[in-house]
Amino acid sequence: MKMKELNKTTKSNLITYALVIITYIIVQIILESGHMSSLMEGLLVPLCTYVILAVSLNLTVGILGELSLGHAGFMCVGAFSSAFFSKCTAELLPSGLRFFLAILIGAAVAALFGMLVGIPVLRLKGDYLAIVTLAFGEIIKNLVNVLYIGIDENGMHFSTKDSISLGLQPGGKTIINGAQGISGTPNDSTFTIGIILVLITLFIVLNLVHSRDGRAIMAIRDNRIAAESVGINITKYKLMAFTISAALAGVAGVLYAHNLSTLTALPKNFGYNMSITILVFVVLGGIGNIRGSVIAAVVLTLLPELLRELNDYRMLIYAIVLIAMMLFNSSPKAIAFREKYSLKKLFAKKSAKEGK
């Protein structure tokens, strides 16, 4: 019984990894044969970004059970800190090493912010937590928009007014230029690196969930009082899940930043809408279901693009798909239907009949 259960989770994890790798191979084949439109090609790295974001948010929403609406904020922190680093060291380091360090820096800075926000915020519950994380996301976005950082022979200069008040020496350069953001970040992100990061994210989240710490985190989600009564340190594990989730969102931000020549903090990419979009991936993929998040992120990102030819009907169909997925995932009738006609059961029935 025990072995069977162990095998079941391992098998389920392997299916998730296999799914990602197979998708990667198929996409590579299509790319090689030149059948992919440039529009789709441009979507590949953002897709990886969204998958990482959805999986990492699922760690907070599904596994820890706390609603966070500021996930784009952590992505923003990761994006800007890593782009800043990459631009500063663009001429100093070889691109491979530079990007590797950029990923680490993006993750570390986002983790730091996750911890700073988490310490006070995780005392709150439910709606209050959602409101504070939402505010955090907006504050980060607005802060970045008024941030000016330049560098010259005297070192670094900060300002929150404009680039002239940085007082740079001739020959100095502005790195973060307020609302104009960071331009000229090296384009280090590729689809292959994106997929590797997706796999690493899945590896971290899935292994965490099925470890001693993951059990403690889910125990807190299911019943805080009971978890406390068996000696689980609530604050420690909440903070752990929240910080790891933020760090992974930071990694997604790094991938995002190094795919663009100009990085700006707009409501569209780092604002409230983005946080909600990620939350939609998580909810429709199934809360706590990691593989579901991956699939939902891919389907819901591709759908609007694939339906582009239908013009006005595009958003209508998107909305219908959202409703259909929601019903399929959570209506009791749909769940009963799925259990009745699941592939596994049909196969089991067939083999049982043949056995007779």
Place this chain on the structure above:
Amino acid sequence: MALLEVQNLSISFGGLRAVDNFNIQIEKGQLYGLIGPNGAGKTTVFNLLTGVYKPTEGIITLDGENITGKKTIDINKAGIARTFQNIRLFKELSVLDNVKVGLHNNYHYGTISGILRLPSYSKTEKIMDEKAMELLKVFDLDKEASTLAANLPYGKQRKLEIARALATNPKLLLLDEPAAGMNPNETLELMETIHFVRDHFNMTILLIEHDMKLVSGICEELTVLNFGKVLTHGKTSDVLNDPQVITAYLGE
């Protein structure tokens, strides 16, 4: 020396003195009952003992260690585990994982070894699996190890809660109305289980119960609470025949 010694324990919520001057002494290996009419403050006493509430006055000593005012998790580490009146399981976790959460503080490996699946992970997880299955076998739950806790029948959920509490390796086990909602057959079975837990684990047990058959069947000593105050305490048969106690339950 007594395993649990409580002196002058009191708590006030605003003007209400929910528990007033509560004293109890439980020897190691005893099966002790805490009874009283509804609203007498029995669960409040449990919440005080486990650190959910901080007492306004009084001293709680467990095995010579003063645990008054400590946090719930530290009290659990000191050796008190409990079950709840309204069952509180980790519903979305398997039966096995529920017990493994109980084992959390007895077996350690780092977060990193968990994520990278280092040898200490597989070694410790294997030992935890074995320990948890051992406990589940005691409660005849081993066949349901991979079932979700939420899908267990009511009686088995109660048993799982006891198994999870025992997994923390406590010195004192607090059971809050373990027979609530059980039919007479299940109650009989539960009485056997509680006896077995005491003998098999050499456990000290303090339980709250309304089912007088269970109380008179297994408890060796009783304390009766009424309106937050200790009405009387002593040998079970003496206490249950005390006219004061009968009045408290049935009225004048």
